[in-house]
Amino acid sequence: MIVSIVYDSGYGHTAKQAEAVAKGARQVSGAEVTLIPVSEKNIPWEALEKSDAIIFGSPTYNGLISARLKQFFEDSTRTAWTELKWRNKIAAGFSNSGAQNGDKLNSLMSIALFAAQHGMIWVGLDLHPADPNSTATTKNLNRLGSWLGAMAQSDNASPEITPGGSDLKTAEYLGKRVAEITSRLTNRSEKLPGSDSKAKQLV
Numbered sequence: 001m002i003v004s005i006v007y008d009s010g011y012g013h014t015a016k017q018a019e020a021v022a023k024g025a026r027q028v029s030g031a032e033v034t035l036i037p038v039s040e041k042n043i044p045w046e047a048l049e050k051s052d053a054i055i056f057g058s059p060t061y062n063g064l065i066s067a068r069l070k071q072f073f074e075d076s077t078r079t080a081w082t083e084l085k086w087r088n089k090i091a092a093g094f095s096n097s098g099a100q101n102g103d104k105l106n107s108l109m110s111i112a113l114f115a116a117q118h119g120m121i122w123v124g125l126d127l128h129p130a131d132p133n134s135t136a137t138t139k140n141l142n143r144l145g146s147w148l149g150a151m152a153q154s155d156n157a158s159p160e161i162t163p164g165g166s167d168l169k170t171a172e173y174l175g176k177r178v179a180e181i182t183s184r185l186t187n188r189s190e191k192l193p194g195s196d197s198k199a200k201q202l203v
């Protein structure tokens with residue numbers, strides 16, 4: 001089972017969140033996990049096509065995903081969307097921003113909508129919101145209270161300090177959850193139709 005994590009990070013905070021997502025996914029037996037920063041010139045489109053799950057992450061800039069992740073989204077139209085190459089892959093998302101809220105939901109909504117346009121299957125969080133005042137403990141998963149994906153807060157601190165323990169644990173939880181669900185789907189004898197399936201032509 002291949003899990004790819006496509007993310008942007010201008011200053012290193014969202015990269016830290018992406019590492020935590022990867023850490024969680026790697027806890028699931030059989031998961032091959034790759035981190036793909038969109039700042040890299042050569043996006044491995046073929047590796048993405050082979051992935052069973054793709055998790056997208058972005059800092060929230062101006063209440064939106066970053067321009068670099070948006071560029072990746074636009075580039076995927078030609079490389080993946082026209083032939084629906086990511087159809088029925090598992091998708092999930094995460095976002096980090098300075099403020100506790102910071103309009104991160106808008107970024108997650110954009111990512112989820114993008115995944116829907118690719119015919120992907122969205123996996124959110126199944127965690128009740130926890131104590132919003134807890135930034136440091138690992139007990140309080142999902143302290144920022146998001147169902148759509150993992151959120152993290154970085155304040156104005158350096159990436160050595162933020163995002164903090166609870167937010168990183170929430171990211172780790174999301175990665176593990178995505179890999180577990182993907183594993184269950186990929187290990188079934190009856191597979192979901194992929195982009196090369198004739199079933200697509202019947203729709």
Ligand SMILES: Cc1cc2nc3c(=O)[nH]c(=O)nc-3n(C[C@H](O)[C@H](O)[C@H](O)COP(=O)(O)O)c2cc1C
Pocket residue numbers: 008009010011012013014015059060061062063064096097098099100101102103154155
């Ligand atoms: C151009 C720009 C716009 C930003 N807009 C927001 C915003 O809308 N909401 C927010 O909470 N933080 C905002 N921030 C703060 C970043 O989200 C925060 O510094 C984050 O940790 C950056 O992540 P990165 O280090 O992965 O790039 C903005 C930062 C920049 C540079």
